Every structure is written in C-alpha cells, then in structure tokens.
Amino acid sequence: MSEIEEVLEDEEPQICVPKLHDCKNGRWYEFEEKWKPSVTTFLNVISKGIGFNIWLGNSVSYELAMEYADERADLGSRIHTDIVHLVSGLPVELIKREEEEIKRLYEFIQFWHQKKPVPLHIEIPLWHPDIPFAGTADMIAEIDGEIWLLDWKTGKIYDSHTYQLSAYKYLAEKVLQITIDKMAVVRLSEYRGDEIPTIEDKAKYQFKELEPIDYRIIENIYELWVMKNSSPKPKLIKKYPSTVILVEPVEDEDDNDKQETINI
Numbered sequence: 001m002s003e004i005e006e007v008l009e010d011e012e013p014q015i016c017v018p019k020l021h022d023c024k025n026g027r028w029y030e031f032e033e034k035w036k037p038s039v040t041t042f043l044n045v046i047s048k049g050i051g052f053n054i055w056l057g058n059s060v061s062y063e064l065a066m067e068y069a070d071e072r073a074d075l076g077s078r079i080h081t082d083i084v085h086l087v088s089g090l091p092v093e094l095i096k097r098e099e100e101e102i103k104r105l106y107e108f109i110q111f112w113h114q115k116k117p118v119p120l121h122i123e124i125p126l127w128h129p130d131i132p133f134a135g136t137a138d139m140i141a142e143i144d145g146e147i148w149l150l151d152w153k154t155g156k157i158y159d160s161h162t163y164q165l166s167a168y169k170y171l172a173e174k175v176l177q178i179t180i181d182k183m184a185v186v187r188l189s190e191y192r193g194d195e196i197p198t199i200e201d202k203a204k205y206q207f208k209e210l211e212p213i214d215y216r217i218i219e220n221i222y223e224l225w226v227m228k229n230s231s232p233k234p235k236l237i238k239k240y241p242s243t244v245i246l247v248e249p250v251e252d253e254d255d256n257d258k259q260e261t262i263n264i
Contacts, residue, residue: 016127016175018134024235029134031127035234039135039167042225043160076154079104079188080138083152084123086112087139104154104188107205110197111186115207117141117148126171133222137168140180149183157185157208163221166213184209 018031026041082092082105094102121140128134139150149169153161165183173180187206191197197204226232 016125016129018125018127020125020136021234022237024237025229025232028234029125029127030234031134036127036132036134037225037232037234039133039164039171042133042222043163043167045225045228046160046163046221075101076152079108079154080123080152083108083138087119087122100190103190103204106196107188107191108152108186110199110201110203111188111205111207113199114203115143117143117150120147121172121176124172124176126168126175128171128174131171131174133167133171135164135168135171137172140172140176140178146181147178149180151183151185153185153187154189155187157187157206161185162210163213163218165210166215167218169212170215170218180212182209183212 016031018029018036020038021028021030026044027038028041029036029038078101082101085092086105086108092105094105097105117139119139119141121137123136123138124140125136126134137149138152141148141150149165149172151161151165151168165185169180169183172178185206185208187208189204189206191204195201
C-alpha cells in the first residue's frame, strides 16, 4: 500500500476502487479482473506539444532525457504525497528534503491560503464501466462557489495536459454524478530567493485554467492508441524472489535433515 493509500484508507469508499499497476507498457487500472489503461498511458500516442519537443531536441541524448524525466516524476510523486498529508492535517518533515522540494511545498501552502479551495475529493481513482480508460484526479474542490478539477504539476505545462484534465473531467462527471465547472493546472516550481511566500505576496505558483476538449476527441485519441498498439493488454513486470541461494535444505529418505548442493 502506498503512502497516499494509507492516508486515504479511511475515506468514504467509492463505487469502484481499482488497483493501480505499473506495467512495462504504462500504467493500468484493474477492477474485478478488468483492465483499463491510465489516461496518461494512452495519451502518449499524441505529441505533448512544441514545448516538450524543444526540450527533448535540446537534450544531449534521448536516454539521458528519459532518465531526467524519471527523476522529475519521482519528485512529482513525493510532492503529491506531501500535499495529501498537508490537506489531511498531517505534518510534513522537511529536514531531509532538498530545497527545490521545500519551495514547491511552500508554493502549495501559498496557493491554499490564497485560493481557499474546499476539497471534495483528493487523489480519487476514477473508473467507470462505460469508459475504456481510467485515471486519478489530484483534487476536486470548490473555489468561490464553483467546482474545480485541479492537477498539480512540478514541471512545465504542456499542450497534452489539456487532454489529460479533459479526460479526468468526463470520468469524474460520470463516476461522481457531478458537474465540473472549471479545470486548472497548478504548477509548483522552484522560485528564486530564500523568502517563504506569504498570502500577501504575489503568487509563486502558476494557476492556469484550461478549456475542456470535447469528449469525442478524447475517444478518438484512445482509439488511435488502440490501433497503433494492436488491441493492447497490460504487460506485467516480472516479480522475482527477494533472495536467491545455492544451497537449500532437503530431506533424505530417512527423514534426516541434511543439506544438498544444488548444481546450476
């Protein structure tokens, strides 16, 4: 069980609570032996936008670029977990954190006090039998009387994020039977200087509202992903034993405990 799942285990259960799997071909959600790709997995079939392409083109190599992307993904996962703790009223230990992580958390705290969101759902898995993909919304909250779908980003904002949040929007409306009025990306970056931002300061975070894309377009992207991957199925990562030995205890015919060397 992940840290986020531990924090949220006492939350009111949803109609469907799928299990998330990291597979060789992306992330997949499983519920009652039925599998669906995550939103971010099938959206890989389209370009992230010119900004991402420029970053990738300026990289020394594709391999190094992907290594860096994985490192940033780990940072994003830690920030997501910390936000769940903060919103749940739990403290976050900063002693062993890098400065860039600490600054991002301070930006979130500034956002929280300036926008004053009233959280309705946090890190909520979204699975519906009539929709062929699934996902997890970072937060659904009420801000100034409107229902917002919010997504935390620790890197740059790309064109593909509009498709991602649009897919979450339609999933959330279907699963939760609510209307999402607006959706936005909250970018938490490493600001300059050492000052801790206050509620009176100019926002250090970036709050970017996104206009939802028609659901039929999201469906078309999913269908393109299916076509390019020949009706894909999850490719599970092999789980190996935690230890391996050359000698194992073997009982002989007289039931005496002995050890026998295993030839490999």
